[in-house]
Amino acid sequence: xxxxxxxxxxxxxxxxxxxxxxxxxxxxxxxxxxxxxxxxxxxxxxxxxxxxxxxxxxxxxxxxxxxxxxxxxxxxxxxxxxxxxxxxxxxxxxxxxxxxxxxxxxxxxxxxxxxxxxxxxxxxxxxxxxxxxxxxxxxxxxxxxxxxxxxxxxxxxxxxxxxxxxx
Amino acid sequence: xxxxxxxxxxxxxxxxxxxxxxxxxxxxxxxxxxxxxxxxxxxxxxxxxxxxxxxxxxxxxxxxxxxxxxxxxxxxxxxxxxxxxxxxxxxxxxxxxxxxxxxxxxxxxxxxxxxxxxxxxxxxxxxxxxxxxxxxxxxxxxxxxxxxxxxxxxxxxxxxxxxxxxxxxxxxxxxxxxxxxxxxxxxxxxxxxxxxxxxxxxxxxxxxxxxxxxxxxxxxxxxxxxxxxxxxxxxxxxxxxxxxxxxxxxxxxxxxxxxxxxxxxxxxxxxxxxxxxxxxxxxxxxxxxxxxxxxxxxxxxxxxxxxxxxxxxxxxxxxxxxxxxxxxxxxxxxxxxxxxxxxxxxxxxxxxxxxxxxxxxxxxxxxxxxxxxxxxxxxxxxxxxxxxxxxxxxxxxxxxxxxxxxxxxxxxxxxxxxxxxxxxxxxxxxxxxxxxxxxxxxxxxxxxxxxxxxxxxxxxxxxxxxxxxxxxxxxxxxxxxxxxxxxxxxxxxxxxxxxxxxxxxxxxxxxxxxxxxxxxxxxxxxxxxxxxxxxxxxxxxxxxxxxxxxxxxxxxxxxxxxxxxxxxxxxxxxxxxxxxxxxxxxxxxxxxxxxxxxxxxxxxxxxxxxxxxxxxxxxxxxxxxxxxxxxxxxxxxxxxxxxxxxxxxxxxxxxxxxxxxxxxxxxxxxxxxxxxxxxxxxxxxxxxxxxxxxxxxxxxxxxxxxxxxxxxxxxxxxxxxxxxxxxxxxxxxxxxxxxxxxxxxxxxxxxxxxxxxxxxxxxxxxxxxxxxxxxxxxxxxxxxxxxxxxxxxxxxxxxxxxxxxxxxxxxxxxxxxxxxxxxxx
Numbered sequence: 001x002x003x004x005x006x007x008x009x010x011x012x013x014x015x016x017x018x019x020x021x022x023x024x025x026x027x028x029x030x031x032x033x034x035x036x037x038x039x040x041x042x043x044x045x046x047x048x049x050x051x052x053x054x055x056x057x058x059x060x061x062x063x064x065x066x067x068x069x070x071x072x073x074x075x076x077x078x079x080x081x082x083x084x085x086x087x088x089x090x091x092x093x094x095x096x097x098x099x100x101x102x103x104x105x106x107x108x109x110x111x112x113x114x115x116x117x118x119x120x121x122x123x124x125x126x127x128x129x130x131x132x133x134x135x136x137x138x139x140x141x142x143x144x145x146x147x148x149x150x151x152x153x154x155x156x157x158x159x160x161x162x163x164x165x166x167x
Numbered sequence: 168x169x170x171x172x173x174x175x176x177x178x179x180x181x182x183x184x185x186x187x188x189x190x191x192x193x194x195x196x197x198x199x200x201x202x203x204x205x206x207x208x209x210x211x212x213x214x215x216x217x218x219x220x221x222x223x224x225x226x227x228x229x230x231x232x233x234x235x236x237x238x239x240x241x242x243x244x245x246x247x248x249x250x251x252x253x254x255x256x257x258x259x260x261x262x263x264x265x266x267x268x269x270x271x272x273x274x275x276x277x278x279x280x281x282x283x284x285x286x287x288x289x290x291x292x293x294x295x296x297x298x299x300x301x302x303x304x305x306x307x308x309x310x311x312x313x314x315x316x317x318x319x320x321x322x323x324x325x326x327x328x329x330x331x332x333x334x335x336x337x338x339x340x341x342x343x344x345x346x347x348x349x350x351x352x353x354x355x356x357x358x359x360x361x362x363x364x365x366x367x368x369x370x371x372x373x374x375x376x377x378x379x380x381x382x383x384x385x386x387x388x389x390x391x392x393x394x395x396x397x398x399x400x401x402x403x404x405x406x407x408x409x410x411x412x413x414x415x416x417x418x419x420x421x422x423x424x425x426x427x428x429x430x431x432x433x434x435x436x437x438x439x440x441x442x443x444x445x446x447x448x449x450x451x452x453x454x455x456x457x458x459x460x461x462x463x464x465x466x467x468x469x470x471x472x473x474x475x476x477x478x479x480x481x482x483x484x485x486x487x488x489x490x491x492x493x494x495x496x497x498x499x500x501x502x503x504x505x506x507x508x509x510x511x512x513x514x515x516x517x518x519x520x521x522x523x524x525x526x527x528x529x530x531x532x533x534x535x536x537x538x539x540x541x542x543x544x545x546x547x548x549x550x551x552x553x554x555x556x557x558x559x560x561x562x563x564x565x566x567x568x569x570x571x572x573x574x575x576x577x578x579x580x581x582x583x584x585x586x587x588x589x590x591x592x593x594x595x596x597x598x599x600x601x602x603x604x605x606x607x608x609x610x611x612x613x614x615x616x617x618x619x620x621x622x623x624x625x626x627x628x629x630x631x632x633x634x635x636x637x638x639x640x641x642x643x644x645x646x647x648x649x650x651x652x653x654x655x656x657x658x659x660x661x662x663x664x665x666x667x668x669x670x671x672x673x674x675x676x677x678x679x680x681x682x683x684x685x686x687x688x689x690x691x692x693x694x695x696x697x698x699x700x701x702x703x704x705x706x707x708x709x710x711x712x713x714x715x716x717x718x719x720x721x722x723x724x725x726x727x728x729x730x731x732x733x734x735x736x737x738x739x740x741x742x743x744x745x746x747x748x749x750x751x752x753x754x755x756x757x758x759x760x761x762x763x764x765x766x767x768x769x770x771x772x773x774x775x776x777x778x779x780x781x782x783x784x785x786x787x788x789x790x791x792x793x794x795x796x797x798x799x800x801x802x803x804x805x806x807x808x809x810x811x812x813x814x815x816x817x818x819x820x821x822x823x824x825x826x827x828x829x830x831x832x833x834x835x836x837x838x839x840x841x842x843x844x845x846x847x848x849x850x851x852x853x854x855x856x857x858x859x860x861x862x863x864x865x866x867x868x869x870x871x872x873x874x875x876x877x878x879x880x881x882x883x884x885x886x887x888x889x890x891x892x893x894x895x896x897x898x899x900x901x902x903x904x905x906x907x908x909x910x911x912x913x914x915x916x917x918x919x920x921x922x923x924x925x926x927x928x929x930x931x932x933x934x935x936x937x938x939x940x941x942x943x944x945x946x947x948x949x950x951x952x953x954x955x956x957x958x959x960x961x962x963x964x965x966x967x968x969x970x971x972x973x974x975x976x977x978x979x980x981x982x983x984x985x986x987x988x989x990x991x992x
Contacts, residue, residue, distance in 0.1 A: 005203060005241050011494045052755050053795060057654040061566040061615065064802075064839075068756070098494055099570040104619045106656065 013098040017113050023126075024116060034116035039066070039093050040086040042115040046071075047106045047144035048079050058105050059085045063092020069123050075130030081145050082125075082132060084118050108144065195234050198227065202238050206252040208505075213252070214422045221259035228267060236274050243275065244282070247293040248487045248506075250300055250346075255419040258304025262430035268306050269433050272298075276436060283441050286448045288335055289490075295339045298435065299347035304420045305427045309354035311435040312347065313362070316340050320362055322440050323369040330374060331449035331991060334396060336440060337366055341399050342483070345476045348403070349411035363407070370400055376989035379982075380950055381454040381558045386600040390457040391473075398455045399479060406476040415477040417507065451990050456553035458593060459545055481507075485550040486562075489571075493563045500574035503547060544586035547575060552590065555612060556605040559954035559990075565608060569615045587616075595629060598640040603947035604954065607831060610644060614651035622652060622664045633668060638829065638940050642672060647831045650674040654795050677793035679752040682745050693742040696720050701746045710767050717743060717768075735777045743772065744785045748800075755799055762803050769809050779814035784823060794832035801836055805843055812844045812911045820918035829944045837915075838955060844911050845959050848904045855897040862890045909963050912956075916971050919949045920980060927977050937979075946983065953987040961991070 016035045024031045043055065052068050059065050064087065071082035087093040093114075101112040127136040129150040138149030205220050206213060224235055242253050261268025275298060282291040298315075301307045319336040322328075340362070344351075352359050375394055379385070382392040393401075406413060420427060457473055485503060492499035554561050555568045576583045594601065594609060601609070617624060632641035653661045653674050661673055682688065683697040699716050708716075722736040743765075751761035762769065773779050783801065790796045804810045818824065819837055827833050865887060923945060930937035953960060960967070972984040 005199065005238075005245055009245075009491070009494075013495060051657070054655055054657075056755060056799065057651075057795065061569075061611075062564065064842075067759070070756075095564055095566065098496070099564070099566045103570060103573065107621055 011094075011098075013101065014094045019113060021116065021122075023122075031116055035114040037090065038114045038116060039088065039090050040084055040115040040117050041093055041096055041112045042082065043085055044082045044111045044113070045108055046079075046081045046083060046110060047108055048081055048146060049144060050079070050106045052083075054105060055083055055085065059096055059100060062087075062095035062098075062100055064088055069118055071125060071132070072123055073130040074124040074126075080125045080131040081135070084115055084123070085112075086118065106144070191231075194227075195231065198224075198231060198234060199238050202235075202242060202256075203246075205256065206249050213419055217252070217256055217259060217419060217423075221256060221263065224256075224260060225263045228264060232267065232270075236271060239271060240274050240278050243297040244278065244290045244293055246491065247296065248484050248491065250293070250297055251417055251419060254297060254300040254304050254306075255423065257301060258306055258420055258427050258430070259423060261304070261306045261433075262426050265431050268430070272301070272307060272433050272435065276438065279438075280441065288450045292339055292342065296343045296346060299343040302347050302350050303418070305430045305432055308432040308434050309351055311433075313351055313355045313358050315435055315438045316351075316362055317358070318438055318440060320365050320369075323365065325443070328443045329447075329449060329991060331452065332443055332447065333369065334373075334452065335449050337369060338396060338399065341366065341396075341403050342479075344403050345406065345413050345480050346416060348406060349413070352407075352411050363403075366400065370396060374989060376986055377452050378454060380954065380986040380990070381452065383454070383456055383556045383558070383602055383605045384597060384600045385602065386597075390459075392457070393455045393473075395453040395455055398473070401474045402476045402479050405474050413476055413480070415480050415507070449991075451559070453557065456549065456556060458549055458552060458590065481546065482550055482553075485546065486554070489550070489554065490562065493567055493571075496567070496570050496574045499571055500578055503575065504578055544579065544582045547583070548586055548590045552594075555608055556602075558602070558604065559957055561608075565611060566615070569612050572612075572616065573619055592628065595641065595644070598644050601640070602950075603944055604951045606640070606644060607834070610648045610651060610831070614648050614655065617648075617652060618655040622656070622660070624664075626665050626669060630666075630668060633671065636940075640940065643829070643940075645669070646672045646674070650794070650831070653677075675792040677790075677796070679749060679793075680789050680791065681749045682741070682788070683749075692723070693720050693738050697742045697746050700743055701750065704747065704750055710765070713743075713765075713768060714771070735775050735781075736772075737777075737781045740772050740778060740781050741785050743768065744782060745789055748786070748789050755796070758796070758800060759803055762800070762807065762809075766807055766809070773809055776814065779810040780818055780821070782810060783815065783818040787818075787824070794830070798832060798836050798839070802839060802843075805840060812840050812907070813914050815840045816911060816914045816918070820915075820922070829941060834948060834951070838951075841911065841915075841952075841956055841959075844908050845956065848901070848908050851897065851900050851904050855894065855901050858890060858894045858897055862887065862894065865890065905962075908959065909966065912952075912960060912963060913966070913970070915952060916949075916967065919945070919952075920971060920976065923949070923980050924977055927979060946979070949980070950983055950986075953983065957987070957990065960987075964988070 016032065020028065020031055041059075043059075046055075052070055055068050055070075056065055059068075066086045066088050068086070069084045070079050071084075072078065073080040085093075085096070087096070097112055097114075100110075102109060104110070125131040125133070125135075127133045127150065129136060131146065131150065135145055136150050138145075141148055201220060201223065205216055209216055211219075227235065239253065239257060242249070246253070257268070257271055261271070275294060279291055279294045279298075282288075282294060298307060299312060302309050302312050319340050322336040323333045325333065348359075373396070378392075378394050384390065384392055455473075484506060488502045488506060489499060492502055551568055551572060554563070555565065561568070572583075572587065576587065591613060598606065629641070629645060632639075632645050635642050637643065637646075649661050649665065649669075649672055652664075658674070658676050662670075665673065683691065683694050688694055696716060696719050699719075700713060703713050703716050717739050720736065720739040720742055723738055724735065747761050747765060748758060751757040769782070773782050782804065786800050786804075787797055790800070801810075801815060805812060805815065816837065819828075819833055824833070923942075926942060926945070927937050967984070972981060974981070976984075
């Protein structure tokens with residue numbers, strides 16, 4: 001009765017991703033250990049207008065939520081499109097990875113990932129302009145995330161010059 | 168791949184080297200992988216894959232026999248949807264190696280005994296079925312299988328055992344017959360007839376008290392909600408009438424008949440069902456969920472009814488696929504869609520259940536392969552919703568089903584969304600007779616589903632609900648759905664998505680009601696203090712300072728010259744809490760911070776039961792338009808021990824909340840409260856167990872190390888003493904927690920009984936029909952308490968029966984209790 005046929009019953013939605021927090025205080029091994037035990041999830045691709053209440057409602061579907069920390073623009077101190085969701089148990093967090101990750105909130109496909117645990121300061125975006133890094137250089141227009149990326153104009157200009165140069 | 172290892176080293180020295188240094192573990196993993204993956208999509212035929220694998224395994228038997236035995240036993244237990252693939256494999260192995268066949272059968276019997284002892288009844292079922300199919304593969308002799316069945320059925324003659332015990336053994340026999348009925352009937356028809364007669368007799372005298380509690384719909388039409396054993400038996404009877412011709416199961420062993428019938432068979436050793444023990448937990452009975460009608464299509468496809476055995480086999484396999492793959496929604500959806508695999512359903516016998524709403528549409532007749540497509544969509548809906556609505560609880564977490572259906576919609580965009588819409592429509596039409604618990608799950612699913620599809624829905628189709636009273640199921644359902652949708656979005660969004668005619672059902676704007684809002688309220692008692700407290704908080708006054716400010720609040724409960732001191736002062740609570748929550752109304756986080764910061768004050772103000780009740784009332788008063796906020800605040804108040812669980816129960820059942828009694832959020836709060844209580848007890852029990860284990864280990868270690876220096880012994884004695892003290896403390900804690908838990912259930916049940924009795928008496932004296940929508944809701948909510956927390960409640964049955972559910976009770980209320988008892992009888 002001891003065989004569990006691990007080959008067959010994978011649980012890949014719960015696997016730790018490739019992302020590692022560059023600001024983590026500790027080595028890779030420690031970070032991975034925390035990720036594998038974590039009850040906290042990072043949630044990304046939120047609309048800037050998504051509220052704590054909405055996140056609560058959605059993530060409560062996989063278990064009782066202990067707390068939610070909305071990610072903020074470091075300068076403006078307004079929501080900048082991510083948050084942390086902490087559960088009381090790991091099981092509830094795993095179910096969120098299996099059944100909430102990749103579904104929609106405020107009409108956007110959101111993404112969840114394991115987080116080593118909230119620490120003061122991690123609620124701020126790390127982009128130059130104050131928001132998230134991904135919004136610094138984003139080229140597309142996303143009205144729910146402040147429109148164009150902060151520095152996309154710069155990239156567009158470079159693009160035009162390069163294009164002209166080809167003639 | 169791995170076959171190269173077994174070739175005669177034609178690669179020269181290299182492969183010899185590789186073979187020698189190949190770790191046994193690697194080979195074992197490869198064996199596991201080979202066995203697990205046989206039967207999956209492949210460029211070769213299943214038969215040739217099985218033939219090849221049998222050859223590989225036969226060659227590996229000398230070195231890896233035990234591993235192969237264990238893997239095969241495991242797939243028999245864990246992969247029922249591939250049963251016949253593996254029985255064929257075992258058949259081939261047995262034909263090549265008789266001894267191995269015998270050892271496998273012995274291992275299976277051992278495994279069966281273990282699973283039964285471990286209360287793993289579903290897995291035991293798969294093992295029994297596997298053994299039966301081995302008869303078809305000439306591994307086990309038919310007469311010995313019949314003998315095992317006879318032993319199973321003889322359990323029905325046992326006295327003083329729970330009905331669910333004999334139920335399982337009968338189910339094990341009946342549910343294996345689609346696979347092996349034909350063979351057994353050919354070889355031992357007299358015995359089989361006798362067996363079925365015995366089963367028939369048992370089913371006739373068996374009690375069915377539990378059925379009403381497990382039915383999704385309370386009406387028999389249009390879909391009878393059959394008890395699971397009755398349904399299966401009807402299916403087997405029909406199969407017998409059809410001379411055991413079963414057309415759906417994939418039987419690879421037929422292709423190998425010439426090889427297999429040369430094999431020698433083994434006899435099953437006599438198998439005595441393990442005796443009943445008090446801690447045996449047999450599976451609960453079920454009611455079969457049916458949602459689509461059996462109708463004849465005007466042209467072509469034959470629709471077998473709910474009593475065709477193919478129906479049983481198909482649904483059983485689909486449930487097994489979900490059970491195996493629920494954690495991985497993409498694989499699960501893919502596996503469901505690729506069922507039944509290469510075995511195409513023959514066009515002249517369609518296992519299709521078509522929704523009558525679809526039948527006469529142009530779209531239906533234009534669909535390519537429409538029968539196959541609709542087989543998928545309709546049967547999926549039935550299987551998935553069947554699980555979601557299963558009582559007492561779904562087999563898996565609710566949200567899994569929502570996500571699985573979304574995946575299926577992605578993979579079958581041309582048919583599943585439409586069938587899903589029709590299923591929803593169908594369930595809406597029948598809301599009047601749907602169990603309240605299932606309505607809860609339906610509206611949770613529906614609102615979450617809509618939120619993934621921009622809330623697009625043909626609301627106008629439901630305009631009939633607007634003409635009905637607000638307390639009727641249909642308008643209530645729509646209202647609760649819209650409220651849930653709002654929680655996942657925002658108020659204006661809901662206003663935008665429904666037609667203007669639905670404005671009466673739109674949820675209220677979730678704003679805060681502050682009593683002391685403006686000058687207009689200055690006449691209210693406590694107004695001045697409210698302003699003062701507000702300022703104090705904004706100026707970051709200390710707790711002492713705020714308490715001083717609050718001293719000025721008069722106590723409406725006390726005489727002016729009453730010097731009894733600080734009794735319960737409802738006005739003080741109101742002034743402080745209204746003001747605090749008003750300042751913190753911006754978000755959940757703000758409110759939680761506020762509660763945490765002023766925890767001391769709140770605790771002081773609510774020291775008694777009346778205080779706790781009042782704090783809950785104030786929370787409701789200010790946030791009555793934002794039920795979600797009320798829920799999360801109540802949750803925090805319990806977790807920070809400002810109120811206790813019984814206070815919440817008393818508050819929800821109090822007259823001041825009577826007008827909210829049928830709202831969904833009230834029951835969310837109550838069940839969440841009960842769950843918190845249960846988790847609290849479990850947590851302390853776990854701590855106690857861990858402390859006891861630690862002590863045991865320590866003492867065990869001491870025994871082993873005895874003879875060491877005196878110092879060591881003295882230290883460990885101290886340690887022991889500390890641990891024993893800790894255990895004693897924890898023991899007290901557990902007892903106190905269990906007492907609180909029991910009290911909570913007593914309070915809840917008492918309240919239900921009071922409310923229901925009052926209603927029934929009032930109706931009787933007034934000569935009106937008691938069966939109002941309120942009554943249906945209330946009695947089903949009572950059922951829900953039993954069903955959702957049955958494990959915990961079992962512990963307190965004695966008290967419940969002696970104190971509350973006595974014979975004097977109105978029989979309508981008592982019936983609920985009796986049905987609950989019947990679930991484990």
